[in-house]
Amino acid sequence: MLATQLYAKGFDDIVIIEHNPRIAMKIKVSGGGKCNVTNEKVDEDNYLGEDGFLKKVLSSYTPKELLNFLNARNVHPSIRSLGQYFCKKSADEVINALQIGIPKKAFLLSRKVLSVEKKDDYIIHTDKGDIQAEHLVIATGSNAYPQVGGSNIGLSLAKDLGHNSQAFNPVLVGWTVQKDQFWMKELSGISTYVSIDVGHKKLFGELLFAHKGISGPAVLSASLYWKKGLVSIDFLPKLSLKEAFSQKKKQVSTQMQLPKRLSKLLLDSIELKDKSVQDLNSQDWEKLALLKAYPMSPAGNFGLKKAEACRGGVNTQEVDFNSMQSKLHDKLYFLGEVLDVTGELGGYNFQWAFASAIVCTRALENSLVKQNT
Ligand SMILES: Cc1cc2nc3c(=O)[nH]c(=O)nc-3n(C[C@H](O)[C@H](O)[C@H](O)COP(=O)(O)OP(=O)(O)OC[C@H]3O[C@@H](n4cnc5c(N)ncnc54)[C@H](O)[C@@H]3O)c2cc1C
Numbered sequence: 001m002l003a004t005q006l007y008a009k010g011f012d013d014i015v016i017i018e019h020n021p022r023i024a025m026k027i028k029v030s031g032g033g034k035c036n037v038t039n040e041k042v043d044e045d046n047y048l049g050e051d052g053f054l055k056k057v058l059s060s061y062t063p064k065e066l067l068n069f070l071n072a073r074n075v076h077p078s079i080r081s082l083g084q085y086f087c088k089k090s091a092d093e094v095i096n097a098l099q100i101g102i103p104k105k106a107f108l109l110s111r112k113v114l115s116v117e118k119k120d121d122y123i124i125h126t127d128k129g130d131i132q133a134e135h136l137v138i139a140t141g142s143n144a145y146p147q148v149g150g151s152n153i154g155l156s157l158a159k160d161l162g163h164n165s166q167a168f169n170p171v172l173v174g175w176t177v178q179k180d181q182f183w184m185k186e187l188s189g190i191s192t193y194v195s196i197d198v199g200h201k202k203l204f205g206e207l208l209f210a211h212k213g214i215s216g217p218a219v220l221s222a223s224l225y226w227k228k229g230l231v232s233i234d235f236l237p238k239l240s241l242k243e244a245f246s247q248k249k250k251q252v253s254t255q256m257q258l259p260k261r262l263s264k265l266l267l268d269s270i271e272l273k274d275k276s277v278q279d280l281n282s283q284d285w286e287k288l289a290l291l292k293a294y295p296m297s298p299a300g301n302f303g304l305k306k307a308e309a310c311r312g313g314v315n316t317q318e319v320d321f322n323s324m325q326s327k328l329h330d331k332l333y334f335l336g337e338v339l340d341v342t343g344e345l346g347g348y349n350f351q352w353a354f355a356s357a358i359v360c361t362r363a364l365e366n367s368l369v370k371q372n373t
Contacts, residue, residue, distance in 0.1 A: 001357035002137060002335065002364075007101045011368055015133075016102075017126060018149075019112040024095045025148035026141065030308075030350070031084075035091035037070070038063040038354075039347040040083030046348045048171075048224055048311060049341035056321040060362075061355035063347075073097035082205065082217075084347050113140070116157045118329055135367075137360065139335040139353075142168045142310035150304075154314065154338035162328050164315045166340050170307030171224045174208075174215030175298035183265045184209050190259050195237040196222040197293075203344070204237060209262075212302060220308065221344040223301060233294040235266065241289055248278040252288065266291065309349055313340040323363030324356055331367075333360050 003014055016023065027035055039046070042063050044054040067085065070077060075093045077085040087093045112127040122136040140154035155165045177184050187209035194207040196218050203225075208216030222231060235258060236244045245255050253274045256263040267274055272287045280288065301307070314334050318327050326332040336353035343349045 001098060001354045002139070002361055003102050003106065004098050004100065005358065005361040006364065007103075007106070009365055011365070012103075012106075015106050015108050015131070017108045017111050017113055017124065017131065019110065019151075020149045021110045023107060023109070024098065026145065026150070027091050027095050027350070029145070029148055030091055031086050031347075033091055034086040034089075035077075035094050035350070036084045036086050036345075036347040037077050037094055038066050038085050038351045040079060040085070042348060042351050046346070047341055047343045047352065049339075050316045053316045053319075053321045054341060057324075057355050057359050058352070061351075061358040063351055065358075066351065066354055070094065070097055073100055082346060113153055113157070116160050118161060118332075122332070135331045135333070135364065137333040137335060137364075138314075138338055139357070141337040142313065144168075144170055144172075144304055144307040144310045146304060154334075158314045158334070158338075161326070161332060163318050163326065166312035166315070168310035168312040170301055170304045170309075171311045171342060172220045172308035172345055173223050173306050174210055174213055174219055174302040175223065175226075176213040176300045176302065178297060178299045181213075181269075181296050183269055184214055185211055186265065187259075187262055190262055191216055192235065192258055192262060193237065194218050195234045197232040197234070198222045198225045201225045205345075207233070213298070215302070217345050221346070224309075224311065224342060224344055226298065228297075230295050230297050233296065234292045235262075235294060236291055241285075241292055244291075245277045245280075245288065249276055251276055252280070256291070266294075270294075308345065309337060309342050311342050313338050313342075316340050322359070324360040325363060333364070335360055 003016055006014055042058060044051050047054050075097045077087055079085055113124060114127060115125045117123040122133045124131040124133060138154055138157055141150060143150045143152040152168055158165050188211040191206045191208040195202050195204045203218050203221040205218035206216040207214055207218050247255060251274055253263045253267060270287045270290045272284055316339055319334050320327055324333045324335055335356040337349060341352055343352055
């Protein structure tokens with residue numbers, strides 16, 4: 001995004017160093033191959049990070065502006081549930097749109113950055129020799145999904161240059177379960193709409209039972225906020241307990257409106273025998289209430305190879321939110337997921353990456369124009 005903007009404005013002395021043989025592999029694999037590029041409603045509440053920093057950067061480039069940019073390049077994402085915008089055909093639409101106007105020679109592909117030094121200029125050490133640059137922008141993402149090139153080189157480059165950071169940890173990832181919830185594994189392939197309470201957050205969406213534990217959009221977003229301890233799952237998020245079990249003569253299981261097998265195993269798990277609602281005693285109602293606040297403590301997560309993002313990154317207090325420039329070195333910038341900012345599932349991470357690139361474009365543009373006059 002940064003390169004495409006700067007080339008469009010006539011700055012042509014820019015290269016993109018990428019260790020994969022092609023660019024933007026995370027866009028390629030995103031959103032099930034259709035790239036959930038942004039969300040109708042984006043604000044700092046959808047992210048883990050420093051509020052003031054997030055607010056300033058996100059307000060500098062709105063989802064509408066991103067969609068206008070894509071529309072102008074003939075990409076017309078369509079809106080799905082929960083305000084998510086996806087490409088109509090494939091994520092390549094976004095990748096191709098971003099490349100318009102950038103000459104082939106600007107892409108230094110299959111070239112791995114190893115370290116960096118600050119002399120008068122920046123000296124970037126790569127596996128194919130050094131590159132000297134007056135400005136350096138670090139947009140190396142996180143080490144989530146290493147199978148498509150995710151690495152933690154960004155943290156190591158930041159360290160080379162004296163910056164502090166938080167270690168990366170996988171998020172937007174499924175949870176493994178403790179023994180008490182092994183019954184969930186028997187439901188592999190079934191999904192159901194839930195809400196999950198984790199800390200002060202409540203996340204809504206589908207929960208997918210998997211053979212290793214639980215996954216699906218609600219779990220992935222909740223994983224952003226979970227470090228350890230209990231979370232609470234509401235299996236009937238659209239109804240109160242009384243509304244859900246209003247028909248006195250009917251069996252509890254038939255009124256749960258959940259997949260049959262899930263209803264059965266859930267009742268087993270809360271140790272409630274299936275019976276008609278009129279036969280429930282007060283103890284039974286207490287057990288039934290667990291369907292709206294089912295406590296579980298995840299055992300862990302499915303790991304980096306399955307994670308769509310990482311928590312952690314370069315300390316945002318050391319970066320100026322007006323320009324994305326380092327507060328420690330002139331002409332050094334950080335963008336996107338390498339910063340200690342991570343969004344929920346739903347297009348928030350691309351919106352963040354693109355918004356931070358736009359803030360940087362504006363600052364670089366001004367600084368380059370000043371230099372040339
Ligand atoms: C499976 C999956 C699905 C996702 N789906 C979505 C989605 O639908 N919507 C959404 O908003 N977000 C999604 N994300 C998250 C999103 O992809 C990232 O947050 C986003 O790509 C971050 O952008 P970035 O430019 O900061 O970093 P990246 O896109 O990760 O770009 C960093 C680049 O640096 C390269 N690199 C790394 N190390 C080196 C090195 N040593 N030398 C040279 N190059 C290097 C990498 O190969 C990569 O191309 C998904 C992520 C994954 C893994």
